[in-house]
Amino acid sequence: MPTGSVSPLEHFACGIQKLGQSSQQGENMDIKCKATILLPVRYNDGAAIEHEKIEAILERLVNNFGGYSSFGVCQGAYRMDDGSVAIDSCTVITVVFDDTADNKAKIDSIASYAARELQQECIYLEVSLVAVGFVRPSK
Numbered sequence: 001m002p003t004g005s006v007s008p009l010e011h012f013a014c015g016i017q018k019l020g021q022s023s024q025q026g027e028n029m030d031i032k033c034k035a036t037i038l039l040p041v042r043y044n045d046g047a048a049i050e051h052e053k054i055e056a057i058l059e060r061l062v063n064n065f066g067g068y069s070s071f072g073v074c075q076g077a078y079r080m081d082d083g084s085v086a087i088d089s090c091t092v093i094t095v096v097f098d099d100t101a102d103n104k105a106k107i108d109s110i111a112s113y114a115a116r117e118l119q120q121e122c123i124y125l126e127v128s129l130v131a132v133g134f135v136r137p138s139k
Contacts, residue, residue: 028133035107038090038124064106068095
């Protein structure tokens, strides 16, 4: 990254305070960061990814953020560095966390770990600001 430029996560952080100040939050809602990670179900050569490797990634999410949600499998395409196009089926994983530099570094580290362990050129990671709540049963 060129000297003096701002990373995408740093740029994203600039807008968090503004949204939090102007948001009408519900009683059980908090402004949080939500990360979406797409984990491929197969290596680039077509071999199935071992269940243990996915479990290790999910365990890191639980240990660092207290949980995750899985939304099933999606399909997408990615142009590889060599120019070829990879069509992947991926498991959609989301996690929410407090907006801190430490948490952003953790999610980036987990995505990098996933890319290495799953032998990918890169892993899709999206971070957005959301109002989130954990609603308890009514009395």
